[in-house]
Amino acid sequence: MKCRHCNSKLENEFIDLGNAPPSNNYVSQDKLKLQEKSYPLRVMVCSNCWLVQTEDFSDADELFTDEYAYFSSTSISFLEHAKNYVSEITKFLKLNQNSFVVELASNDGYLLKNFVELGIPCLGIEPTKSTANVSRQKGIETIEEFFGIDCAKKLSQAKKADLIIGNNVYAHVPDINDFTAGIKELLSPDGTVTLEFPHLIELIQNNQFDTIYHEHYSYLSLFSVSQIFNKAGLKIYKVDKLQTHGGSLRIYGCHKEKDMMIDKSYKDLINKEIKLGINDINLYKNFNKIAEKIKDEFYKFLIDCKEKDLFVCAYGAAAKGNTLLNYCGIKDNLINFVCDAAEAKQNKFLPGSKIPIVHPDVLKNEKKIDFVIIFPWNIADEVIAKLDFLKANGTKFVMAIPKLTII
């Protein structure tokens, strides 16, 4: 396989999570006995540009359906994050009624609605029909397309964008060069692009291997994104560190030829990454071993619980949990059920592990729950607060990442 960015031969493995079914392929009762299709989940690192990326495999297109489309507006903290961003960036770039804002993967309009309220013209680009429709209902002009150079050429004939936003989309793009070339094409001469993505350094330092899944093609550092931008004729001039998704970056980019001061935040972070060894194979070599240790500890914990006849269930039927469970080879004999508030998932089963998904109210009816495993560790505080009523009965909460923790 060749590197998605620089086309060098990929020879170094970062982590091999084995074969796994797509993390969003929830199984219905009538298909429970059928064989599931699974795909290799192996991540490589390019020793030329240091882009960390999933290994390619054929028939990838058949994987991704929008049946379980994620609506950004369901998360309150996400809405607040978007609102604060819009108010900050509007001031920072001095945007007004004559500006034009484009968001890539604009979802259900959770972010752009804030620009509509300010009277700043904007456009959403969102390939998923169900979310695009909700966005239009909020009065946001939205086109249903995958973004890339072709889409950008069409749009830029009418108007170029003063601000292009891409939050949690960059890592999900199979052809990252085409996507970045599209940004270059659509950006006005003085325009800014901001992208938010989970930071590879956090993934490595906090053992977040459960954030790896098929839909997530790249695992990004400031170092690798700088090179991708540079090749496309763009440059990064500022970076913010964010708490979202276990530690993310927000980068600010512009045309390479623009006379723009490079902020200290960029220089500091790129130096920090180099100091940590971002362009040295040693940083990536031990990740398999670390993941294996977590797998052994977590599995042993569940076996111990089973031997002691303790009642174990889980919270959050999201992608993270599926990666962890399938990598550890955990099935429904070790975890009774997983609760999730999303109706579309209830009464189905997790892909691979076949653990049943139930309504969170089930927790109120169980006589004695010894342990609740929280899969979305990034919102553990929020979940524990919500499930506070269980503590009176002696329930404890468990997280497997970054290491086995029992609260």
Ligand SMILES: [Zn+2]
């Ligand atoms: Zn490369």
